[in-house]
Amino acid sequence: MSKTVSRRRLRVCLAMVVGVFGVFGVRLFQIQGLDASAYAAKAIEDGTAKSTIPAPRGAILDRNGAELATSVDGLTLTADPKMTAPYAPQIARILSEKLGDRIDYFDTIDKLRTPDSRFVYLVRDVPAWTAKKALKAIAEADMTGVFSEKETLRTYPGGKLAANLVGYVNGAGKGVAGIEQQYDKTLTGTDGASTYEIDPNTGVRIPMADSTVTKMVPGRDVTTTIDRDLQWYADQRLADAVRESSSDWGLAITMDTKTCQIVQMSQAPTFNADDDSGMVDSNTVSRAVQNVYEPGSVMKTITMAALADQGKIASDTPIVVPSGMEIDNFHIGDYWKHGVINLTAAGVIAKSSNLGTIVAAQQMSNSTMYGYFRKFGFGQMSGANLPGESDGILKNGKEWTKANHATISFGQGVSVTALQMVRAVGAIANAGKMCEPSVVSSTRDADGTETKVPAKPSKRVVSKDAAATVTRMMEAVTAPDGTAPAAAIKGYRVAGKTGTAWRVDPATGRYIRGQNTVSFMGFAPADNPRFLTYIVLDKPYSNAGGGSTAAPVFHDIMSMALERFGVAPTGSKSPKVKQTW
Amino acid sequence: MSPQLARTISAPDAPAPRFSTEGAKAAGLRLVRPVRSRARKAPFVVVVLTILSVGLVGLIIMSTILQAQSFEAQKLNSQSAELETQRQLLSREVDKLQSPANVARRAIQYGMVPNTNPAFLRLSDGEVLGKPEAAKPGKTNIRSVTP
Numbered sequence A: 001m002s003k004t005v006s007r008r009r010l011r012v013c014l015a016m017v018v019g020v021f022g023v024f025g026v027r028l029f030q031i032q033g034l035d036a037s038a039y040a041a042k043a044i045e046d047g048t049a050k051s052t053i054p055a056p057r058g059a060i061l062d063r064n065g066a067e068l069a070t071s072v073d074g075l076t077l078t079a080d081p082k083m084t085a086p087y088a089p090q091i092a093r094i095l096s097e098k099l100g101d102r103i104d105y106f107d108t109i110d111k112l113r114t115p116d117s118r119f120v121y122l123v124r125d126v127p128a129w130t131a132k133k134a135l136k137a138i139a140e141a142d143m144t145g146v147f148s149e150k151e152t153l154r155t156y157p158g159g160k161l162a163a164n165l166v167g168y169v170n171g172a173g174k175g176v177a178g179i180e181q182q183y184d185k186t187l188t189g190t191d192g193a194s195t196y197e198i199d200p201n202t203g204v205r206i207p208m209a210d211s212t213v214t215k216m217v218p219g220r221d222v223t224t225t226i227d228r229d230l231q232w233y234a235d236q237r238l239a240d241a242v243r244e245s246s247s248d249w250g251l252a253i254t255m256d257t258k259t260c261q262i263v264q265m266s267q268a269p270t271f272n273a274d275d276d277s278g279m280v281d282s283n284t285v286s287r288a289v290q291n292v293y294e295p296g297s298v299m300k301t302i303t304m305a306a307l308a309d310q311g312k313i314a315s316d317t318p319i320v321v322p323s324g325m326e327i328d329n330f331h332i333g334d335y336w337k338h339g340v341i342n343l344t345a346a347g348v349i350a351k352s353s354n355l356g357t358i359v360a361a362q363q364m365s366n367s368t369m370y371g372y373f374r375k376f377g378f379g380q381m382s383g384a385n386l387p388g389e390s391d392g393i394l395k396n397g398k399e400w401t402k403a404n405h406a407t408i409s410f411g412q413g414v415s416v417t418a419l420q421m422v423r424a425v426g427a428i429a430n431a432g433k434m435c436e437p438s439v440v441s442s443t444r445d446a447d448g449t450e451t452k453v454p455a456k457p458s459k460r461v462v463s464k465d466a467a468a469t470v471t472r473m474m475e476a477v478t479a480p481d482g483t484a485p486a487a488a489i490k491g492y493r494v495a496g497k498t499g500t501a502w503r504v505d506p507a508t509g510r511y512i513r514g515q516n517t518v519s520f521m522g523f524a525p526a527d528n529p530r531f532l533t534y535i536v537l538d539k540p541y542s543n544a545g546g547g548s549t550a551a552p553v554f555h556d557i558m559s560m561a562l563e564r565f566g567v568a569p570t571g572s573k574s575p576k577v578k579q580t581w
Numbered sequence B: 001m002s003p004q005l006a007r008t009i010s011a012p013d014a015p016a017p018r019f020s021t022e023g024a025k026a027a028g029l030r031l032v033r034p035v036r037s038r039a040r041k042a043p044f045v046v047v048v049l050t051i052l053s054v055g056l057v058g059l060i061i062m063s064t065i066l067q068a069q070s071f072e073a074q075k076l077n078s079q080s081a082e083l084e085t086q087r088q089l090l091s092r093e094v095d096k097l098q099s100p101a102n103v104a105r106r107a108i109q110y111g112m113v114p115n116t117n118p119a120f121l122r123l124s125d126g127e128v129l130g131k132p133e134a135a136k137p138g139k140t141n142i143r144s145v146t147p
Helices: A002-034 A036-047 A081-102 A105-112 A128-140 A178-182 A228-244 A296-309 A345-351 A354-361 A366-375 A402-409 A418-429 A464-477 A546-564 B003-009 B021-026 B041-097 B100-109
Strands: A048-053 A067-079 A120-127 A146-155 A192-197 A211-214 A221-224 A249-256 A261-268 A318-321 A325-327 A330-332 A341-344 A440-444 A450-452 A495-504 A511-524 A531-538
Touching: A002 A036, A036 A048, A067 A081, A067 A128, A067 B041, A081 A105, A081 A120, A081 A128, A081 A146, A105 A120, A120 A128, A120 A146, A120 B041, A128 A146, A128 B041, A228 A249, A228 A261, A228 A531, A228 A546, A228 B100, A249 A418, A249 A546, A261 A546, A296 A345, A296 A354, A296 A366, A296 A402, A296 A418, A296 A464, A296 A495, A296 A511, A296 A546, A318 A345, A318 A354, A325 A354, A325 A402, A330 A354, A330 A402, A341 A345, A345 A354, A345 A464, A354 A402, A366 A402, A418 A464, A418 A511, A418 A531, A464 A495, A495 A546, A511 A546, A531 A546
Parallel strands: none
Antiparallel strands: A048 A192, A067 A120, A067 A146, A192 A211, A221 A440, A249 A261, A249 A531, A318 A341, A325 A330, A440 A450, A495 A511, A511 A531
16 A cells, blocks of 8 residues: 555656656746847846947147147936936025036926936036036935936137137037038047946956957047137237227138248137037138138239239339229229329339229230139138138139229129138238148147148249239338338338228128228238238228228237247338339 | 686685686786775875865955955046046146136236237347337227136
């Protein structure tokens, strides 16, 4: 009897054991055979952690290495409204105390109380040092539910300094204007990545376990040709001038005529990408390369250079200037009323006579004059390698009417960018050889290895003698009896030219009476030029002229440039040039 | 069968051979007395146990140290991040203080004005180049700093 019982018990036990193992077997088959890859992936996911090592964006530096744009750590603050709702006002108060203007108290309370949500953004891109203070204060007050995400934040230590040249980045950290945009690829590095094994429960990295690392390559620094201190001075001086003359906008550009490096490029009004103020299109547009306007009388220097290169004019060439002209039913006069007067070519430039320039320019055919204007780079980009640059507008010489020929000779009926104008007159300052303006001199990697940006070769546009002739004429402009004695710098020889051009209404394409673009272009020392400065003021009060409004700005900025770069006067005296005959 | 061989075969601690001695003989083999091991087992066990336990303890110590170092590394990482934040804050403050706008604002406070009359002193012969003139706050010069 007992033998039968124990045998049965044995069988039952065996069946149970087989059953249990059977279940194990089925489960094993399911795990290993059917869902193997899914489980393996899950195991790898739980047991490894991935982290991206963001590559810092390169800095933008001035010519002496001072930072114009740089990157710092930033934090974006987020919250879980389910956790923060009970003490939303307290958290909002701490945040507005620590973050100041970056956050609105009432908006933040609403965000912290967002119903049916477990994630809201509170404020983006706050410098890490400020955000950490806020987080610490919240933690100290025993409140939870506010978190942070790491960001890279672009800062501009100079604020408005050279803002239109440096540009700015968008929310995703991509350059969208100026050098930030043009050199975006150079400035952006390659993000690194690392994958390592962790304890799935604690999340702590397992020592000596496998890890893979993709190397992070930081972005390259871009060294500009800008001198920060001169730039600041010009920014400030120009902003004052724009305000005092009630101009719509103003530009000031200074170029080293020997190297064609832009040492200063100011625009007013401008913006501040550091605190996001003034970020409207009319401020963020880079007017030096994107704004086309009619240059007016500054263009007379180009007409004279073309004539001098052909041997058709010298500074004392006598010109009979009529009291007025009718060309194609278009009346042209000078800015001052006169009868028939006898001016020398230098007198025409010194007094800025439109009629005298037309008479002189009539020695050239349409095609010759158009050819020279093209050689001087009009109708073509300046080569400064800045985004959104305009070509300007220079009608083909074959299509010129008589009126076109006449007005283009004194800078109306032709549209330019300021940088084109700087390049063209730069050729006169550089003894007839023209080079392309540059704003970036080199790039530098994280190890400090510099790569120079090669300078493009200069090309001759007019002869050395022609350039010298026009320079002599331009020196008469800053003489006491010229149109811009305010541009003269004591002890130096200064060559210059004023410009007062009618403004074109962009809507109708017609000139607007009483609205002008005034300018002054000049270089010094005239007998051995080192710097060229161009000032443009758009739509100043109605009776402002280039000589009275733009020339004093030129004087101050040019003086500062000469002083900063240690350019001593040559000691020679300006030759006396006859203005009448 | 010789008596000597018979004695060998019937040695008390050898099992009775069941194979044919003829075959062994033909192969040149003969039965020998097994070597009696005189080594004691205890020391061997002690050595093995010692090695095992030293290894185990070593492993535990190493893993503890590594773990501790991993925590330490994590702590140092966050400390370095904290210091980096502080460095950035300080360098920004320095940048702000030495910015041209700040220097100019301070200079104007002290009654200084920018000089727009450049003149130079040539050290080799003491000659003054340019026309030196005292800078004075004029209408056309910077009088205040726009923030």
